[in-house]
Amino acid sequence: MTDRLLELRSVSRTFHLGTRQVRAVNAVTADVRRGECLAVVGESGSGKSTLANLILGVLPPDPGGEIRLEGEILPHRRQRRHRQAIQLVQQNPLSSLNPKRSIGASIRLALDVHGIGDRQDRPARVGALLEEVGLPADFATRPPAALSGGQRQRVAIARALACESGLVVLDEPTSALDVRVQSRVLALLAQLRAQRGLTYVFITHDLSVVRNIADRILVIEAGRVVEVGDTVNLFESPRHPCTRRLISAVPVIGAEEVAFRERVRGLAEGLQEAAGGTG
């Protein structure tokens, strides 16, 4: 029995910009284990979002690469069941929800497209999904504009849940939110993962969020995987300069955090040998 839900094998993606070629994702080989939260971190332009698009099938990979879901090679042109199996939550829920539809209709559409449940049960299902993400069921009639940023992000999560997929790609899901709202949404995501046995690919550049939600971390730089490891290990002894740089740049508020970051900055500047370095 494999615990690999998603397998990426030498997945690349080249963009042709006039005469220039940019390999945004370069021979990425990685596994996403069933039930884990795998964080994909990197600076902007590192290829995080292209990688997400490849996983979702929005972009086909270059020839030679392979993406497998539950052992099955995903075709470049995905079938409906493939699209149902992997869902996306984006950074900005205001632009990902249709402003003319009520949020109930947006969730309902996902149920209709994928033929989930009986037709007559679907309104109740929409209500149940809203309650599952912590919103009152009667919010279904409201337009997205009537909701706060955090509420909209909950709707986006409810819509992803509607498809009953096992794998959810979260692309900076909380980066646009205030800190208190962010923590609530993160707590909801953690709770849903536990209750539904979901698997997350969590794309972000915010290392303090990653520290508290991810099981494993994949660091990418210029389209390549430069470091991968368990969250605790990777924070305790980050090896690659890119990882150290990302950790060093996190704005922090606590004295302990400052001390921790200073240690990583020391590593980043190559001063650590003498100082020793255990957490």
Next chain:
Amino acid sequence: MTPDVTDGAVTGMAGTGDRNGARETGKSIDTLAIRDLRLRFRGYTETTTVLHGISMRVAPEQRVALVGESGSGKTVIARAILGLLQLLPGAIVNGDIDFEGQDLTGLTTRAWRRLRGVRMSMIFQDPTSSLNPVFTIGEQFHEVHRRADPAIRRSVSGDRAAAILEEVSITEPDRVLESYPFQLSGGMNQRVMIAMAMANEPALLIADEPGTALDVTVQDQTLRLMRRLVDSHRTSVLFISHNLGVVREFADRVYVIYQGRIVEEGPSAAIFRDPRHAYTQALMAAAPRITGGGIPDVSEDEPAFLAPREVHPPEPTPTGDG
């Protein structure tokens, strides 16, 4: 290039003393003093109160942060300082805003033009959309320079622009000046914005969520550059942010705003060491920590968040500024 920015609010505070002495005039006139600023918006059926009497000050060369969540009123304060809010029909503004000792209430349009972009300037969250896409960076610098000196020649403006771009670590200023904003990266545009905001040597720089649209490493570099620049030009800064970590890195003094009220104020080090107001405590408790500890458990809004403001005494400094 060695960043001369030391880490941490504590060292930041140590620098405060010698920068607070109002060296230029020898007097201690605040760069900005806001007293009891109230803002209401007239709606169709009712009037909504947005600011409930904001008082705050920015001393010369001080870096002051206004931190709060979205909807707390921080951006409208910036717009009020720039005199833009008062232009909105339906906005009812009361209270005093003094800028370098001058009352801004009832200033003429011409007088505002001499201030905005000259003595006070602003940088925005998203640099790429705040720069004009159909003009080169050089042309936009020229426009900025002309606000202070309408007769300035393009060549003189170009030289001055190149000099300030070098100060924000742009190594090929001439190439950048010939570029359009969309030809530059977000981080580069952010630096251009900072340089442009500083082009006329303003007394006050208002920075509204600078770098939020950028990733952490670029944000970190941007803040260091900005800090170095305002230090060397002795510019006061009003820094608006929802990010506590960024505020801690950047500011000498912090005002925490919640629902249109200042709930806590004091030296940055004191606020982060000893947050006293229930809201400030909740805000800090909600931030995920890089040292771990799990996702914080966040409570709903509490009545205690509306408790009176907590004021920390000034930290002892050599010059004894408050």
